[in-house]
Amino acid sequence: MGLYVLRRLVLAVPTLLGVTVVVFALIRVIPGDPARLVLGLQASEAEVQRLRSELGLDRPLPAQYARFVARLIRGDLGRSIATGEPVAREIASRFGPTVQLAVASTVLATLAGISVGVLSATRVYSWVDYVAMGVALFGVSLPVFWLGLMLILLFAVQLRWLPAGGYGTLAHLVLPTVTLAAFSVAIVARMTRSSMLEVLHQDYVRTAWAKGLTARAVVLRHALRNALIPVITVIGLQFGALLGGAILTETVFAWPGMGRLLVGAIVARDYPVVQGVVLVFAGLFTLVNLAVDLLYAYVDPRIHYG
C-alpha cells in the first residue's frame, strides 16, 4: 500500500509539470498586456514599457518559462503583477475560506444527498421518490447565481436572519453552502439512488432479508456499504473541484475564495497568480483523487493496491 501511494505521488510530478506548460502557454497566447492593465489607460507607453522590462515580460517565452520553473523548484511561486505580493501569500489568504466552503458544502451534499438517495431507492416509484428526484432536477438546473441572489433577498433582505454575503462568522457560511450544495446534493442523490437500486436486487440482500434482519440493518449495513463506491467517486470529484474555488458563489456572496482570485488574475492577465493557483489546484486535485482511491480500499475489502 505504501509503495502504491509513493508510486502515485511520483507519477503526479510529470502531470503537474505538464499542467504548468499548458497554463503558461495558454495565458500568454490570449491578447492583453499585464503591465498596461496594472498601470491603467492613462499611463504613458514609456512607463508601461519600463514595468514590462522590470517584470521580465519582454524576454523570450522559453526564458520566462525556465525562470518560472527554476523558482518553482526553490518553492517560490513568484510575485503577483497586480499587487506585488508573493503568490504563495495570496493563495494562502484565500485558502481558508475556500476549504471552509468546500468542506461545508460537501458535508451537506453528502448527508443530504445520500439520505435522499437511500430514501428514494427504498421507496422507489412512490410519490416520495418522484418528489425527491424532482427536487434533484431543480437543484441541478437552477443557475447558481440566481439561486444565491434569491436566497440573499429572502433570508438577508426580507427576513434579516442571515447576512447578505461576506465572510467571517458561521452565519456567513450558511447561504453560500446551501447555494453551492444544491447542485451536488442532486448529483449525489441520483447516484446513490441508482447505485442502491442495483444493490438492493442482489442475492446477498435477499439473503439478509431472509435472515430476518431489520430494515435498517439491511439497507444501511449491507446494501448502502456496497452501493457507496460510485457515490464516493462523485463526492470526491465534487470536493476536488470545489478546492479550486467556486467563482459564481464567491462572486454573489463576496466570499474571498480561490475562484475569485483565479478569475480576477485571468482578467488582469496576472500571469504568476494564474500559474500559481492552477498549479496548487492541480496538486490538490491529484491528492484528493489519491485519497478517494485509498478510500475505496477501506470501504471495499476486496480492493487492495500494492
Place this chain on the structure above:
Amino acid sequence: MSRVLQSLALASLVASLLALPQGPVTAQSVPRQLRIAVGVDADRLDPAEQTTTTVANMVDYMFETLVDLHPTKLTVVPRLATRWQISRDGLTYTFTLRRGVRFHDGTPLNAEAVKFTMERLKDPRVAMALRFLVTPVQAVEVVNDTTVRFRLSKVTPTFLADLSTTQFAIVSPAAVQRAGDRWRSAPVDGGTGPYMFKEWRRGDSIVLERNPNYWGQKPLFDEVVFRVVPDAGTRLAQVLAGDVHMAMLPPAPDVRGLRRNPQVKVVEAASDRVVFVAMNTQWGPFRDVRVRQAMNYAVNKKAILASVLFDLGTVSDSPCPPMMFGYHKVREGGWPFSPGRAKELLAQAGYKDGFEVNFFTPTGRYIQDFQFAQAIAGQLRNVGVRANVTTMDWPSYVAMIQTPLERTRVQMLVLGWAWPVLDCDGVLYGQFHTASHPPRGLGPAFYTNPRVDQLLDQQRAEANVERRKALLKESQEIIWNDAPWIWLWTQKWYVVTARNLEGVLIHPIEKWTALCEPQEPAVGHHCVNWR
C-alpha cells in the same frame, strides 16, 4: 418524516441565533463602524502606486495631499499646505505647511517629509502609473521645517491641481523605511489622515481605525470598513439588509426604484468620465467629415440616456466635460438629433445606401455599455448604416485599442475617458492630438488636424489663464465640428446609502467623500453625519 421536520426547525432556530451578533444597524445611535461596500479589492495601498480611483478613494482616508480640490467649486484649497506662492515665471512654487500636524506614527509633518515623498515618486522602483505628473519637478528644497520649495523644469499650468491627486499624498519617511517591502500591502502609520491602517483581509475587507490625533475635525466613527463585494446586486442587498451603510454603484436598472425608496438615499453627480463612440477617421466612409457628422445626427442621445441609462448621464455639449478647466460649451443641448439631416449628409458624401461597419463595445466597463451600443446600432440602421455590434473582455479590448493604424481593425468603438486632473488638456491632448495615436497614446479615432495640434501644444506652455482658456476654446470648437466621435454623454457616478447617513458628496473624479472636508477656511468643515 417527523425527524426531518424537527431537524428543519432546529436548523432555522440555529440560523436565527447565529444571526444575532451581526444585527442590522439601528436608526438612532451613531454606528461604531462605518461599513462601505466597494466593487473592487485594492491591489496596492501605497498612495504613490494608485491606478484605480476606488482604491485611491480608500487610501484618501489615511493619506493627505498638500492641497485639495473643492468637490463642487473645483478650486484649489489648502490641506497640508496652508499658503503658497508661485513665482512670476511659473517655475517656482513655495508652500507653507500646516503647523502641528503629525503622522500616525507620531513623527512631525515637515518639509523633509515632503521632499522625501516627491523624491520617492521619481524612484523607478516605485510603480507610479502617471509618472509624467511628477516629471516637471526638478528639485524640492527644504527652506525650513514648515516651508518647502518646488522648482519646475517647465511651466505646468496644472501643477497645483496635479498635487491634489492621491499619488502626491505626503508619507512619513520613518514609516516607509520601517515597512520596507511590506509598505504597499500594509502602510502602517504612514499618513496624516483621519483614519489609520489597521488590517487588510485580502479579497474580503480593509479595516481602518480612527486617528485620535487628527489635526482636523474629529472623525465620526471608531472604524471604517471597506467590504469587497464584486457583485452589484449583492452590494445593493447589503445596503437594503442593513449590513453596510453605503454601497458604490448599485445596478443601474435599480436606480429609479431606489430614488423612490424611503429606506435609502441615492447620491449621484456628474463625473468627468466622458463616454463616446470613436470613429476611425482614417478608415473608409469615416474619412469624410460629412459622414461623421451624419452619424452624430442619427443618434438620439437624450432618448438613450432616459430609457437605457436610467438618467445616469448628461448629454455632451463639448469634447471636454463641463467640470474641467477650460471647458467651453460648443453646442447647447448637444448635437441635435435629426435622421433626415443624417441621410442628406450621407447622400452628399456618396453613401445614399449606407454602409457596413464593425462596432466594438466592452461589457460592464461603462454604465449599460453593451446595451446602449445595441440601441445606437438600431438608430444607425434607420439611416442605412449597418453596424455589427461585437464585445470582448476588457484586456483584449485594451490590446485592440492599442494597435497601430496599419494593423488595426477598429472602425467604430465605444470608449470612456476620465482624466484624474480636472483640466481639458487631459481629454483634448489625450484623444485628439496626433501624438496620441495608438500605440503611443490611446486616441483610437486617429484624428489629426494641424491647427488643433498647434493649439494644444501652445496651451500646454501657456501660463496666462485667460490666454490658455482662449486656446482651449478654439480647439474645442474645431474638434466638435470635425466630429471624430459620436458625442454621447458624461456618466454620473452614484452611490446608495442608508437613510441616516447624511452629507455624502460625490467628487467628479468618481470618488465619494464620507469624511470631513475642508471647504472654505472661513465656513469651517463639512462633515458627514448620522441622523
